[in-house]
Amino acid sequence: MASVNLRNVSKRYGDNPEVMRDINLDIQDGEFVVFVGPSGCGKSTLLRMIAGLEDISGGDLLIGDDRMNTVPPAKRGIAMVFQSYALYPHMSLYDNMAFGLKLAGKSKSEIDAAVRKAASILHIDHLLDRKPKALSGGQRQRVAIGRAITREPKVFLFDEPLSNLDAALRVKMRLEFSRLHQDLKTTMIYVTHDQVEAMTLADKIVVLSAGRIEQVGSPKTLYHHPANRFVAGFIGSPKMNFIDGTVSAIDAETVTVQINNGGLQQVCVAARGIQPGDKVCIGVRPEYLQLDSDHPVIKATVSTVEGLGDFSYIYAASASAEEPLISRIPDTLEVADGSQIGFSIKPHHCHLFDSQGEAMPRTTPPTQH
């Protein structure tokens, strides 16, 4: 059990420019932290620096109270599970899980107890004599996790552990990760591409982009109070809609925006560093972009309708937004491809971003309807 703290951490490979800079991050003891971000943003690099598999070019890494920058991986109290499982192919599962303990010089009975315990937690007791080759992907992943558990680490590191599994198995393993964390109560750091994994598993999500931390917060915070346009667009699926406009009036708790090629839209945010006449961008999630033929603020032409059972997504081109607008509507509504439609948005469902992409603080609780 340990906290993990990064202070001004940076990373450069050889003489190349820095791929990560100014990383400051505090992870509490027992927290489940998820790193997300687009491909190449540095998630794995950050995880591997914590593991000790990559040198830290600048700054400090603390695990517990100790500075770990130059401590070898095995002495950091961490265990890592790789995307490719990285099992030892010529060893039985038992030996895979026992290897670290053997190297540490543990006694036979200690090793046996640890391996059997991990195997029973993960329900792989009956497979211990097999070689990794003779296992399914899901079973291999369990062994990799088992190998991590036997080390009794203070911090678990997972680099996209589920991305090689099929969808159904992913859901199952996701629940197991959540159970594992409840059982072990150990600090866990988890890298993923998968929104749902991030939202469901994390106590705290760290959004990275191009080697920088964009925002750190609980899944709810990131969803309802994204700090900038990048986070707003990255968290949530389908993506948030971005509608361009110009500030027309500013009040204490609201800003009024003249939508390009559209009407006036009130937005419940506190104005920060914007003035009437500035270019801004309204953000609204698909579930809050409502069909409205009476008082539309935005006009659009339907290009595709995707029915998903209970509800459908409408994709519609509009002169007010660069990208097609996405709206979630109840399945009972019939909308034809190519039809002209209008949308309206409730003021407290809007996000507002300035021309730099920074978000204005929202003034109304987002859950209110």
Place this chain on the structure above:
Amino acid sequence: MSVAHSRLRYGITTAVAWSLAILVFFPIFWMMITSFKTEEQAYQLSVIFQPTLQSFREVFARSDYLSFAGNSIAISLGVTLLSLLLAIPAAYSMAFFPGPRTQKILLWMMSTKMMPSVGVLLPVYLLWKNSGLLDTVSGLIIIYTLINLPIAVWMAFTYFCEVPKEILEAARIDGANTWQEIFHLLLPMSLPGLASTGLLLLILSWNEAFWSINLSSSHAAPLTVFIASYSSPEGLFWAKLSAASLLAVAPIMVLGWLAQKQLVRGLTFGAVK
């Protein structure tokens, strides 16, 4: 139509393969026959004759086959072990901790193989003479190792490159040091490849003739020198030369034949994956 076409292609490939095999095998076959002939019969092209062991008897009477064979075995094994011992750590560092110049070093090492050996014969001869390595088994082991090291490093490097880096990283997290990584993981995982590297080294050093003929005469002379001693001064004695050659190549041919599966698998390892 396409079935007939592919049959035809199969037929042609088979014919080409067989022709090549026969072309390669024929001299060996002829040598085998000749070794069982008398010196007079050796000049006739006939394959029907009364086989005799006379040439073998004469060869054994004239020279100490076992001493040559013993040297060949000592040298081949020595070269194989020493080369692997040097090549494995070198290939390990090149495969898993490559620097900016690793690729260039690999190419440069290979390029030394393109230089004709005779180009460095004189300096090597003098060096060996001055350091008392002439006509010693260790002297031959050193020169063969130097010659074969590029191949050994290159092959080991290719096999190591096939080992996923993450497995070694996992071992590092499990607390393995460099040597434990190599012994517990890298070697067992690349064993098929390393075994064929070893076999190839064994065969290459068994067959090496240029340096053995130039750097050894009697004391450390391997079987290649033994064959050569039947070729020149007193004229050509085809039957005895063939018998000597057969005695020299037989052990390695048997070994090669026993290990051919392993060899093919090892040598095509990278290609089929």
